[in-house]
Amino acid sequence: MTGCCRAGPCEQVFRPRIARRTLARYRRRGLDELELTMLESAVGTGVDGARVLEIGGGLGTIGNELLAAGAAESEVVELVAAWEPYALELARERGLGRQTRFRVVDILDRPDEVEPADIVILNRVVCCTPDGVALTGEAASHARRALVLSFPRDVLWVRAAMRGLNAGMWLLRRSYRAFVHSPAALLAAAESEGLQPAADGRRGLVWQYASLTRP
DSSP states (O other): OOHHHHHHHHHHHSOHHHHHHHHHHHHHHOSOHHHHHHHHHHHHTOOTTOEEEEETOTTTHHHHHHHHTTOSEEEEEESOGGGHHHHHHHHHHTTOGGGEEEEEOOTTTOGGGSOOEEEEEEESOGGGOTTHHHHHHHHHHTEEEEEEEEEEOOSHHHHHHHHHHHHHHHHTTOOOOOOOOOHHHHHHHHHTTTOEEEEOOOBOSSEEEEEEEOO
């Protein structure tokens, strides 16, 4: 699958108005419960002077929070350019403009164009592509210290919700589809790149997260 094929479906959904609304919600409420847990897990690996990479990071909110906690730089790598002006606006208003970077690049198509990072964040991204397991492996290969990721739970009600979402996309004649990948397969992909599970991760109704570190 080519990079443009991966980007196209996401561009149908994640448009500028979605980015605007997401930014407004973050300004009002900050990180949600899952993201706060992921942030705590990442901080626990040590952030002083760290480079952070958010793959599919949208606004780069977790990266911003890690910068505030002592990280040195944060980069968002995205398939969808619509996030860029809002991500940069957020970084500037928090005084983090010089420490942040936003790039549109398909890491599966051009992995050598993305520099490794001490901490890699993969938040609610693997469900947006059929290549979620491969994406997890690539994210792990870029993690010098830790990978923190979140993904949909592989349970009946989540699969039913995804089928409903995909049916709606079909009716709207959009090619975007959401996927529930096997958690075991996701973690195995990360472990194949030398990472080891550091936390089982909290499970909510829909989402769960995991943290892996490099020995």
